[in-house]
Amino acid sequence: MKCRVCKGAAVIDVRRHNANFCAEHFIAHCHEQVRRTIDHFSMMQPDDRVLVAVSGGKDSLALWDILLSLGYRADGLYLGLGIGDYSTESTHYSRDFADRVKGRLVEIDLLADEGFDIPTGARLARRAPCSACGLSKRHLFNRAALEGGYDVVCTGHNLDDEAAVLLGNVLRWNVEYLGRQHPVLDARPGFVRKVKPLVRLAEREMAAYCVLRGIDYQVEECPMAAGNRHIGYKEALDGIEAGSPGTKAAFFHEFLDKASHLFTPESDVVREGLLACASCGSPTTGEVCAFCRLVERATASSSNMSVPVQLGETRS
Ligand code: AMP
Ligand code: FES
Ligand code: ZN
Ligand code: ZN
Numbered sequence: 001m002k003c004r005v006c007k008g009a010a011v012i013d014v015r016r017h018n019a020n021f022c023a024e025h026f027i028a029h030c031h032e033q034v035r036r037t038i039d040h041f042s043m044m045q046p047d048d049r050v051l052v053a054v055s056g057g058k059d060s061l062a063l064w065d066i067l068l069s070l071g072y073r074a075d076g077l078y079l080g081l082g083i084g085d086y087s088t089e090s091t092h093y094s095r096d097f098a099d100r101v102k103g104r105l106v107e108i109d110l111l112a113d114e115g116f117d118i119p120t121g122a123r124l125a126r127r128a129p130c131s132a133c134g135l136s137k138r139h140l141f142n143r144a145a146l147e148g149g150y151d152v153v154c155t156g157h158n159l160d161d162e163a164a165v166l167l168g169n170v171l172r173w174n175v176e177y178l179g180r181q182h183p184v185l186d187a188r189p190g191f192v193r194k195v196k197p198l199v200r201l202a203e204r205e206m207a208a209y210c211v212l213r214g215i216d217y218q219v220e221e222c223p224m225a226a227g228n229r230h231i232g233y234k235e236a237l238d239g240i241e242a243g244s245p246g247t248k249a250a251f252f253h254e255f256l257d258k259a260s261h262l263f264t265p266e267s268d269v270v271r272e273g274l275l276a277c278a279s280c281g282s283p284t285t286g287e288v289c290a291f292c293r294l295v296e297r298a299t300a301s302s303s304n305m306s307v308p309v310q311l312g313e314t315r316s
Pocket of ligand 3: 003005021022023024025
């Protein structure tokens with residue numbers, strides 16, 4: 001197996017590109033894929049102040065590393081979710097990487113700062129943990145970016161993540177979600193721009209990138225996500241990809257090119273009438289925003305719970 005670029009010994013094959021790479025040229029390939037993605041979707045400008053949401057996992061640490069290598073002014077943002085050993089280890093990997101690159105890591109701790117953690121708060125609020133977690137991430141990433149004066153928030157969603165979410169949305173024809181499934185969500189009043197620069201890179205490639213760059217990361221998946229539908233969709237797509245390399249990338253990127261514009265996000269129409277949340281001031285359709293309602297329920301004692309349950313599948 002020879003490197004496509006230098007013909008030296010290759011360490012990885014990327015079947016959908018029909019290419020093998022040595023370590024040096026694989027790392028260069030990953031940088032180039034992200035550079036092209038940022039360029040293609042006009043995700044950010046060279047002098048933007050960038051906040052990378054890091055979970056301690058391979059994707060987000062690789063993303064931070066790549067953005068720094070490309071010369072961006074990128075700080076990290078870590079949100080402590082209070083999910084037992086999983087969160088303790090995630091904190092450790094995020095801080096270690098920040099030390100290594102001498103980067104600034106903004107930290108928020110759900111329990112210390114908001115009064116609840118995901119396992120207990122979700123139970124008290126009678127929400128699925130991943131739903132409470134996704135809502136908290138969306139709200140707190142945005143708030144941290146606004147408070148810190150950042151131009152853009154980046155997350156480490158990769159090609160496998162986005163293709164699996166797309167498959168789930170297509171299988172159920174969630175047209176509103178389909179309309180919003182884009183690697184760039186533009187800034188609006190009260191909302192910072194959000195981008196996903198890893199959408200051309202697969203999960204396996206991000207793991208290889210971290211190994212080759214010597215980046216230690218949290219290997220365990222979140223215990224609260226075990227058995228969720230998203231994992232099944234990923235496995236189904238992996239099965240198809242194995243027999244037909246390139247299908248996953250085509251499914252997602254051809255959707256963006258050819259079909260995503262057909263799904264007008266209904267929520268954008270609703271958003272025109274946004275008010276300021278009575279509690280935190282964020283734009284919201286109701287009097288109090290969804291996150292402040294979650295905080296209220298998640299920090300209430302279980303005896304005075306009489307609020308309606310809101311279950312749903314949300315992805316940050
Ligand atoms: P997930 O929702 O766990 O698939 O994570 C998707 C992306 O969200 C990651 O690649 C990170 O960019 C970000 N993220 C997830 N968990 C955290 C966290 N605890 N703190 C900061 N960012 C996170
Ligand atoms: Fe959010 Fe697992 S990371 S519930
Ligand atoms: Zn090479
Ligand atoms: Zn609020």
